[in-house]
Amino acid sequence: xxxxxxxxxxxxxxxxxxxxSCKKDQAIVTFVGGTAPVLTATASDSIPLPIxxxxxxxxxxxxxxxxxxxxxxxxxxDVTYYLEFDTTADFNSGANAGPLATxxxxxxxxxxxxxxxxxxxxxxxxxxxTFNQHSLEVRVESFMQPFTSTSAPVGVLxxxxxTFTVNPYSPPPAVAPxxxxxxxxxxxxxxxxxxxxxxxxxxIASETFTEVKPTLYTITTTLQGGQEYKLxxxxxxSWTYQWSVASADTYPTGGPFVFNGANCxxxxxxxxxTIVVNFQTGIFTVxxx
Numbered sequence: 001x002x003x004x005x006x007x008x009x010x011x012x013x014x015x016x017x018x019x020x021s022c023k024k025d026q027a028i029v030t031f032v033g034g035t036a037p038v039l040t041a042t043a044s045d046s047i048p049l050p051i052x053x054x055x056x057x058x059x060x061x062x063x064x065x066x067x068x069x070x071x072x073x074x075x076x077x078d079v080t081y082y083l084e085f086d087t088t089a090d091f092n093s094g095a096n097a098g099p100l101a102t103x104x105x106x107x108x109x110x111x112x113x114x115x116x117x118x119x120x121x122x123x124x125x126x127x128x129x130t131f132n133q134h135s136l137e138v139r140v141e142s143f144m145q146p147f148t149s150t151s152a153p154v155g156v157l158x159x160x161x162x163t164f165t166v167n168p169y170s171p172p173p174a175v176a177p178x179x180x181x182x183x184x185x186x187x188x189x190x191x192x193x194x195x196x197x198x199x200x201x202x203x204i205a206s207e208t209f210t211e212v213k214p215t216l217y218t219i220t221t222t223l224q225g226g227q228e229y230k231l232x233x234x235x236x237x238s239w240t241y242q243w244s245v246a247s248a249d250t251y252p253t254g255g256p257f258v259f260n261g262a263n264c265x266x267x268x269x270x271x272x273x274t275i276v277v278n279f280q281t282g283i284f285t286v287x288x289x
Contacts, residue, residue, distance in 0.1 A: 031154060034066035037081075039140045039159040047118065047136070051169040054116040062110040063140045068155050080153075081105040082141040085121055087128070089137050089161050101125040105140075116171070123168040124281050130170040137161045173215050174282030175259060178233035178241060183209035183217045183277065187229030189266040190221065198235050215280040220289060225270040228263035231277065243277070254285035 043059040050056070061083060068079065084091055084099040091099045101121050105111050113121075128134045139161040143153035185207050186195055193203050209217040209231075223229070233241040241259075245251050248262040257264075257277070267273065272289040 028071075030071045032069040032071055034068040034142070034155050034157055035064075036157040037063040037066050037140050037142050037159045039063045039138070039162055041138070041162055041164075043164065046165045049115050049119045049122070049166060049168055054114065054119070056115050058113050058115045058118040060110060060112040061138065061140070063142075063159060065109060066142045066155070066157050068144060077144050078107045079142055080107065080145055081109075083111060084139050084141055085126060086137045087126070087135050089163070091137065091139065091161070100127070118166075119168050120171055122166055123171055124174075128166075128168055130168050133165055133167045136164045136166045138164065171280075173279045175243065175257065175279045177215050177279040178217075180233055181211055181214060182233050182235070183211070183219075184232050184235050185209070185219060185221065185229055185275070186232055187227065187263065189223045189227035189229040189264075191224055197232065197237055197239065204235070209275075209277070215278065217277045217279075218274065220272060220274045223266040223270065223273050223286075225266060225268050227266050229266060230263055251284075252286065254283065254287075256282055257284050258282075 040062050041059050042057075047059050049058060063081065066079065068077070081104075083103045083105055085101040085103075086093055086099045094100050103111070103121070122128050122134070122136065123130050140159045141156065142158075143156040145153065184199060184204075186193065186197055186199065188194055190207055193199055193207065199207050206221050207219075209219040211217055229244075231243045232239065243257055243259055244261040244264045245255070246258045246261045249265050251257075252265050252267045254276075267286060267288065269288075274287045274289055275284060276287075277284045
């Protein structure tokens with residue numbers, strides 16, 4: 001009996017020793033950090049944007065690998081890079097306190113832009129006035145993608161910015177604007193006129209867009225929840241010029257639009273909305289008031 005008890009105690013002790021050894025071997029790997037990428041460019045001071053040579057290379061941006069490390073060595077995870085563009089060095093002038101334009105680059109360590117491509121970023125995405133000189137700040141941001149969609153990116157690092165001057169030209173609009181500088185809204189979302197074309201005189205004012213400039217129109221009007229509408233430029237019974245979404249029941253709060261597409265759908269709730277139609281970018285927005 002004593003011998004059996006002795007054997008059991010020996011086995012138990014050996015098991016505890018093995019368990020302690022396993023715990024000791026399971027080292028926790030932690031993120032150590034990295035080195036902020038260094039951004040360089042083939043252009044300095046000024047980046048010419050000649051409208052006469054839009055396919056020429058404007059600039060190539062290159063940057064160093066941040067060499068992210070974990071406690072067990074260099075990271076083997078893919079690194080994602082963003083090129084950020086702004087007019088201020090703190091990259092804090094966007095509507096949501098961020099850069100005016102951000103371009104995802106995946107895992108490459110360089111990005112080349114033609115004149116047309118960079119001009120589109122400056123004039124369309126950033127909205128800078130054309131045929132005027134502007135300061136352009138550019139930096140690269142690096143990070144590792146989070147493990148889940150709800151996790152924050154790991155190891156966000158920003159390069160020091162590079163400063164240039166640019167003078168963008170007016171690129172062709174993404175969608176051809178109204179030929180007569182007039183834009184109206186019609187459809188079941190707009191009562192009491194519905195799809196009437198011409199629009200009856202008493203309601204014409206509430207269904208006419210204001211032209212901010214030839215490629216930008218805005219209107220504030222009542223939309224019936226979940227109903228449909230289109231934009232037209234001729235209030236004379238003609239449907240030749242009309243704009244809407246490419247596929248039905250998409251983008252109730254705005255998005256890309258096309259010439260002569262499917263009916264737009266209004267937001268679910270009836271109410272007053274401001275619609276902004278930007279033919280330069282091909283994007284419209286619908287905002288509740």
